[in-house]
Amino acid sequence: MARSALTTLQVVLCLLSLAFATTPLISSNGQSTTIPTWKLQSSSKLNVDISKLSSPSLDTSSWYTLGSHGTLMAALLESNAYKDTDLFYSANLQKVDYSQFQVPWFYRSEFALNATQEPETHFLLSTNGVTSRADVYINGKLVADKNTQAGAYAGHTFSITDAIKDGTNILLIRVYPTNYDRDLALGFVDWNPYPPDNGTGIWRDIDVTRTGAVSLSAPRAISMKSGRGDAVNLSLKVDMQNLESKEIWGEMVCTVTDPAGKEMEQHPAMNFTLPAKAAKTATLNMTITSPQIWWPAQWGSQSLYSFSCVAYTTLSKSAITTPTKFGIRTVTSTLSATNDTTFFVNEKPFQVLGAGYTSDIFLRFDIEKLRAQFKYMLSMGLNTVRLEGKQEHPALYSLADEMGLMVMAGWECCDKWEGWAYNDEGSGQKWTAPDYTIANASMRHEAAMMTSHPSTLAFLVGSDFWPDDKATKIYVSALQAYDWQAPIIASASQRGFPSLLGNGGMKMDGPYDWVPPNYWYGSELGAAFGFGSELGAGVGTPELSSLKKFLSSADLADLWKAPNKGLYHMSTNVSSFYTREIYNTALWKRYGAPTSLPDYLLKAQMADYEATRAEFEAYAAKWSNPARPATGLIYWMLNNAWPSLHWSLFDYYLHPAGSYFGTKTGSRIEHVAYDYADSSVYLINRSLDKSGPRTVEVELLSLSGSRVSSQTVTATTAPNHSKKILDKVPGLDKLKDKDTALLRLLLKNGNEILSRNVYWLSPKPDVLDWRNSTWYSTPVTSYTSYTALNDLESANVAITSTSQGVGNATVCLENKGSVPAVFVKLNLVDAGGKDVVPVFWEDNYVTLFPQEKIEVRVEYSRSYAGAKIEVLGRNVGSQVVEIGK
Numbered sequence: 001m002a003r004s005a006l007t008t009l010q011v012v013l014c015l016l017s018l019a020f021a022t023t024p025l026i027s028s029n030g031q032s033t034t035i036p037t038w039k040l041q042s043s044s045k046l047n048v049d050i051s052k053l054s055s056p057s058l059d060t061s062s063w064y065t066l067g068s069h070g071t072l073m074a075a076l077l078e079s080n081a082y083k084d085t086d087l088f089y090s091a092n093l094q095k096v097d098y099s100q101f102q103v104p105w106f107y108r109s110e111f112a113l114n115a116t117q118e119p120e121t122h123f124l125l126s127t128n129g130v131t132s133r134a135d136v137y138i139n140g141k142l143v144a145d146k147n148t149q150a151g152a153y154a155g156h157t158f159s160i161t162d163a164i165k166d167g168t169n170i171l172l173i174r175v176y177p178t179n180y181d182r183d184l185a186l187g188f189v190d191w192n193p194y195p196p197d198n199g200t201g202i203w204r205d206i207d208v209t210r211t212g213a214v215s216l217s218a219p220r221a222i223s224m225k226s227g228r229g230d231a232v233n234l235s236l237k238v239d240m241q242n243l244e245s246k247e248i249w250g251e252m253v254c255t256v257t258d259p260a261g262k263e264m265e266q267h268p269a270m271n272f273t274l275p276a277k278a279a280k281t282a283t284l285n286m287t288i289t290s291p292q293i294w295w296p297a298q299w300g301s302q303s304l305y306s307f308s309c310v311a312y313t314t315l316s317k318s319a320i321t322t323p324t325k326f327g328i329r330t331v332t333s334t335l336s337a338t339n340d341t342t343f344f345v346n347e348k349p350f351q352v353l354g355a356g357y358t359s360d361i362f363l364r365f366d367i368e369k370l371r372a373q374f375k376y377m378l379s380m381g382l383n384t385v386r387l388e389g390k391q392e393h394p395a396l397y398s399l400a401d402e403m404g405l406m407v408m409a410g411w412e413c414c415d416k417w418e419g420w421a422y423n424d425e426g427s428g429q430k431w432t433a434p435d436y437t438i439a440n441a442s443m444r445h446e447a448a449m450m451t452s453h454p455s456t457l458a459f460l461v462g463s464d465f466w467p468d469d470k471a472t473k474i475y476v477s478a479l480q481a482y483d484w485q486a487p488i489i490a491s492a493s494q495r496g497f498p499s500l501l502g503n504g505g506m507k508m509d510g511p512y513d514w515v516p517p518n519y520w521y522g523s524e525l526g527a528a529f530g531f532g533s534e535l536g537a538g539v540g541t542p543e544l545s546s547l548k549k550f551l552s553s554a555d556l557a558d559l560w561k562a563p564n565k566g567l568y569h570m571s572t573n574v575s576s577f578y579t580r581e582i583y584n585t586a587l588w589k590r591y592g593a594p595t596s597l598p599d600y601l602l603k604a605q606m607a608d609y610e611a612t613r614a615e616f617e618a619y620a621a622k623w624s625n626p627a628r629p630a631t632g633l634i635y636w637m638l639n640n641a642w643p644s645l646h647w648s649l650f651d652y653y654l655h656p657a658g659s660y661f662g663t664k665t666g667s668r669i670e671h672v673a674y675d676y677a678d679s680s681v682y683l684i685n686r687s688l689d690k691s692g693p694r695t696v697e698v699e700l701l702s703l704s705g706s707r708v709s710s711q712t713v714t715a716t717t718a719p720n721h722s723k724k725i726l727d728k729v730p731g732l733d734k735l736k737d738k739d740t741a742l743l744r745l746l747l748k749n750g751n752e753i754l755s756r757n758v759y760w761l762s763p764k765p766d767v768l769d770w771r772n773s774t775w776y777s778t779p780v781t782s783y784t785s786y787t788a789l790n791d792l793e794s795a796n797v798a799i800t801s802t803s804q805g806v807g808n809a810t811v812c813l814e815n816k817g818s819v820p821a822v823f824v825k826l827n828l829v830d831a832g833g834k835d836v837v838p839v840f841w842e843d844n845y846v847t848l849f850p851q852e853k854i855e856v857r858v859e860y861s862r863s864y865a866g867a868k869i870e871v872l873g874r875n876v877g878s879q880v881v882e883i884g885k
Helices: 008-022 072-078 367-380 394-403 433-450 469-481 517-521 544-550 553-561 581-591 597-621 658-666 787-791
Strands: 031-034 038-042 064-066 105-113 122-127 133-138 141-144 156-159 167-176 206-211 214-216 220-225 232-242 248-257 269-274 279-288 305-313 318-320 324-326 331-335 341-345 348-350 352-357 384-387 406-410 456-460 530-535 630-635 670-674 681-685 692-702 707-717 721-726 741-749 752-761 780-782 797-803 808-815 821-829 839-841 846-848 853-860 868-873 876-882
Touching: 038 072, 064 072, 105 206, 122 133, 141 156, 206 214, 214 305, 214 318, 220 324, 232 248, 232 269, 232 305, 248 279, 269 279, 331 456, 341 456, 341 630, 352 367, 352 406, 352 597, 367 394, 367 658, 367 839, 384 630, 394 406, 394 433, 406 433, 433 456, 433 469, 517 597, 544 553, 544 597, 553 597, 581 597, 581 787, 597 630, 597 658, 597 670, 597 681, 597 821, 658 670, 670 741, 670 752, 681 692, 681 707, 692 721, 707 721, 752 846, 797 868, 797 876, 808 821, 808 846, 821 853, 821 876, 846 853
Parallel strands: 352 384, 352 630, 384 406, 406 456, 530 630
Antiparallel strands: 031 206, 038 064, 038 105, 105 167, 122 156, 122 206, 133 141, 133 167, 214 232, 220 232, 232 279, 248 269, 248 305, 305 318, 305 324, 331 341, 341 348, 670 681, 681 721, 692 707, 692 741, 741 752, 797 808, 808 853, 821 846, 821 868, 839 853, 868 876
């Protein structure tokens, strides 16, 4: 392939590599650091004599340059051999030469070490994520071969003391091509096209540590109630390894700081003796009499303690751990008679409302993008993120701790991870003896990394299928070895379970493609009862500004002119989700045939909003159902690995649209919701501290603006509880089949509006054919009709905005006319007309009744000179309003 000119980043990395080649990477015992830069090249371009590749005089100027980690494709992108803006455009990804990744590649790093032979000095190399197999060499000496360094999550620590030199050292890693069906890797199923390299490469950091006679693992904290009031007993554990061929003794001392950063008075300490080459776990105990408890964000504060330990040995050398943050909290679960799991956080029943996360298609990790994604989750009212075999970097768990999101982690489906004899669906090869060894190393590495994080809710050792008995025992033993304190779940489905764990208490009955809102209020499959581990209506249509970044003009035309056509930016061409046919059939029937691309997209956003709102509302409404509570929901999916046309709550470019704001409305902490099945109304309270009298104003309005019915309901709300407060919305029986009416529900605490919710409804329901359901959808035999929306009279909406300081503004919308203003969307752009992202709207895609006035706050990352708000609705013409005018 053609090489581009060096980018600024490459120049910086080259200069850094030169600096690190002469300045010692680490200079004293107790220090650990990450390999800062790499050079990469294909074995097809090299003489693969390891001694020559390990020579300091090797010319690597033609090699690709990479930072501390990255897959092969990530490295080529960072080296400017490709641009993701080009790769993601239309079907360009197909043009990449996949054959170049069918041979091994070499990662090479030069760094200096001060390797003078001081007593009790040792060097260690830690791999944390290489996918999927690699040979590891230091200065030409083999440290580990591909049979040892195998498995994407199988992190290992190797002694390299005998291989390092004083001065320049060469770390050489040969990575082998990854195959999802053969290797325990990070795979993609039908979420998006497979990356050309299948994720091959060093995807997590590799670390070098200099230590004394004793090496220490990352410490972990385990807290339990003491039985004496609020006090908790805290166990601080560190794995110790004697690296010497003689007995070592000494003292371990730990320092603990409270959430305010103040060092606590107690300093847990212990004496230790380690025989030659022996390993042991040191346990130091203390009691915290008045602990500060860690809570999920919607229930309380995220109090985080920190501790570190030092081992003083006979020759006064020390081994030091890096500070570990931890939270004091409990997570448990119960299984009902109907095999439904309910989680408890700090002994409070915890309804999971979350979504499934995916890594970037090239496994690139951007902590600020993740922070924005997590902030979007909290803004939507979600409380849990599910990781299905995309365990990500340690920073994800730390960020979840900091922000108050629960994390439900686990292994992935549909490939080698579920290569069981009883799996009649997956493509993975069946497990052999080495796979169990790799699985053990993988689980132990992830357990060590995750166990102290208070955000951990559970680990699912299976996804679509449960692991066999041998693998289950390995997984459970590994988790227990690292003091795992959260539930271990057999799988995300009801297909079966190992006897050691029992039923996982989760259902995976779909849907994954479009279903109407009344589906969620049914009594079958994915409807709102039990714990739905992955389900959704398949929506997530990006707005036009994002679509133009990855679709050609012909692709854009296909969206509304060829509604049943296979689309490259859906799932793969062998997937059930390669087309938008089910979705588009419903859109055409319910909203009317689109007349243009903008018309299609506006109708699509209404359909997406309607779909996600109903799903999250139904589960929240049925939380306290005495017959069979809805205990949890993981929406499929949160985000996309690359620009996609479905399965997301915000698009790849972090632009929120209909699916986002439908979820945000449906997941409010205090809320009132309409039941599409029986026309009742529910009062929802997801807090732990809000209670008392509430009023709900129920008003039904015709599209012409005339009132059909009006009623005020008084009710009392209770924390963490939902209940039906109105059996039937009055006036719906007055509508004719082709009518569409608007239902507004206002939840108030005195004069304060806690929730405002507007539905568009027709008396003719969507009729579901439950008996002919598939694993991904339920057919609809008769559709409701909202085509009357196409004949709306124009509304007169006045819009003003006020700046509230850097990154904050308030938008005021006032409907001055006699007809409702339907589905008015607001979009913040900079002076050049580009979307401002991330952006956090208090509400959006709003419908205003005649003479109604609302204010909507918006928050964004920084001040944008000339920032404007674009406004458009179903019957509101396009307007642009500058911030502050």
